[in-house]
Amino acid sequence: MKGLEEIILIDDDDVYNFFTKAILKKAIGFGGKVEVCCDGKEAIDYLENKDSNGDGGSGDENIKLILLDINMPVMNGFEFLEAYKNLAGNKKGKTVLCMLTTSMNESDKKRALAYDDVNDFLIKPLGKDGLEEVIGKYF
């Protein structure tokens, strides 16, 4: 878990967010920030304005893990990926982006992994072991 400073959960399912947050904080003991966004648009807004209150201009230096769901209202996972593609590099920082979805659809997987920004395609549920494995793999 060396280096990982922030985890962003993008999912409209508040129960699942509660679960993941509890696992991260309590079972794994992740000490960094866990940000919850309930749709893609909220996440884009969050990333875009992230350093606006900070020391200004230098962008977001946080080493981040984004866990992205697909089926969401307002802006779904794929629409988020399109918007994320156009996000300025300094807003992205050092980020690992993993899809985390109940979709077991092969075409969803192919479509997601076709994006340069997507590192992995994970299927829910991702319990303590699964989350530890992902964090261990990338950080």
Next chain:
Amino acid sequence: MEDHSFMNDLFPFYVLLNKELVIINFGKSIEKIYGLQKGESFNKYFEVDRPISVKTFDDMLGYKDSPFIINCLGHGDQKIRGQMYSEADTDLICFLGTPLVSGMSDLARLNLNFTDLPIHDSIGQFLLSLQMHQTALKETRQMAEKMKVSYARLEEINESLDGFIYKLTHDLRGSAINLFNMLEMLQQNLDVEENSNNDTVLGYAHKSSKRLLQTIKDFIELSKAEHSGTRVRELCSISTTLASAKEDLQIEIKESDCEIIENLQEADAVLVAPDDFKSIIQNLLSNSIKYRSEDRKLKIVVESYMRSDDTIHISFSDNGIGIDLKTQKRKLFQMFSRLHSIPNISGTGVGLYLIKKLIEKNRGSILIESEVDKGTSFSIVLDTELNKMI
């Protein structure tokens, strides 16, 4: 050769010429097409194509026993085939012909029908069989067209079925996973977030199971709505159905403290399947309650009036959070698309789709007007009894 009406019946394409190849008389069909004038020269309208180098009266007489092909000047590549006939000791020669036709398009171009052709002419038979082919071809084309439409419809159904199953499995799995996770957290007595305890986990477990049930219920409703069987429409009272829907939603109505204003005096009876109508009203009310504004008391106005085309217009207007139609219109009536992500409101994305489907099955239509933070108004148009009679 004096009896022209007899000639006409037998050879509607005849042309009678004198020694100078001046037209003396002609058949009705050749006149119809080429507008021949008596006293004009044969060469003004025609040119002998075969036999070659036939120019004069004597040339023609010489080839009396040969078939002739004649070009029709100023009519593209139209030709008439036939032969020359001449009685001995006369200074007249008669061309007895019939047009060279290779298809229905030629026939149409010449504006010919069967009565323009002599009864003995084999071309009549040819045209008849051509016409039969043409009819058969037309029918085949129509059939192919119909099949194309059915195929497209089938593909559409297939696609929506794929989406249906995708979403069903996704939603069921999602809720089941949540339920499982919460129960596991309880079982492992996992020390959860600050300010939360087992009651929170239990609350989420309860919420997940409720959602699981809602998903199952939605899909039962959806499959009922998709069912293509004919619906029995009958005259339903809007106010009675509304009262029944309100009764089913009494908990939600009470909890939201909403005021429902009815203005249904002008038109109260619509032609619709009763179960569908209740489902439509219930879903519309439930949407207004779900997406109410926290800043003001929810007010829903239900109004109806008779339109000039004898249909009834029913509107459901609320003062809720509204929908941004500029960005969301495309998703509005799509299956499973949710327009809002408001915490604690668990839309399944079925409501509006279901409403539209049910209205269409009852031969009605639905329109939406909305403004963010002002409210939403749904207008339904359904038939009346009067319309059914027509």
